[in-house]
Amino acid sequence: MDILEIIKTRRNIKIFKLDPINPDKLHLWLEAAAMAPNHRMTEPWEVYIVGPETRAKLNHKTNFGDAPVVLAILSKHGATAIETEENALATACFVQNFNLAAWAEGVGTFWSSMGGNPKNREILGVPDGYDVIGVFGVGYPDETREPKQRTPIQNKLKQLL
Known part of the structure; x- marks a missing residue:
């Protein structure tokens, strides 16, 4: 697939196959994610690989669609409010790079914002000075939905x- 096709076909996956993810591939996608633009090379992202005990405590309503891998992606606060915002934006770019790299190899993600909840922050062990950009199920899609209608870009x- 070329990059435009990858971007246009990527979906938020709600149901995954139980097939495992090759750890070397996961690492490769994370390395690609780390090429995200980030102001002043702050590289503000942290990646938590969420194990089964922590995942069960999170009590996500869909169990992340039974994805074989769950990641929490954090963004470190900056020295100023502007730098904190820039770091969050850079970490969102990190996430998008990861999502596209994985999708290029047939692996999807489910992005949940549940990590911002104070109880879930505690379960994940998120230190002060970090925001949780998302908690992600990662796996091979068992179902891929049609895209939702988008506003035409000319609008x-x-x-x-």
């Missing part, structure tokens, strides 16, 4: 003179 374009 979002503004020309400044």
Whole structure:
């Protein structure tokens, strides 16, 4: 697949096959994710591989679609409010790189925002000074849904003179 096809076909996966993810592939996708743009090379992301005990405590309503891997992606706060915001944006780019690299090899993700909940932060052991950008199920899709209708991009374009 070329990059445009990868971007256009990637979906948030809700149900996964139980097939394991090759740890070397996971590492490769994380390395690709780390090529994300980040202001002043802060590299603010941290990746937690969530094991079965922690995953059970999180009590996600769908158990992350039975994904074989669950990751929590964190963003470190900066020295200023602006740097904290830049770090969160850079970490979102990290996530997108990861999602696209995995999708290129037939592996999908389920992005949940549940990590921002104070109880889940405690379960994950998130230290002060970090935001949880998301908790992700990662695996081979058992179901891929059709894309939802998007607003035509021409409706979002503004020309400044």
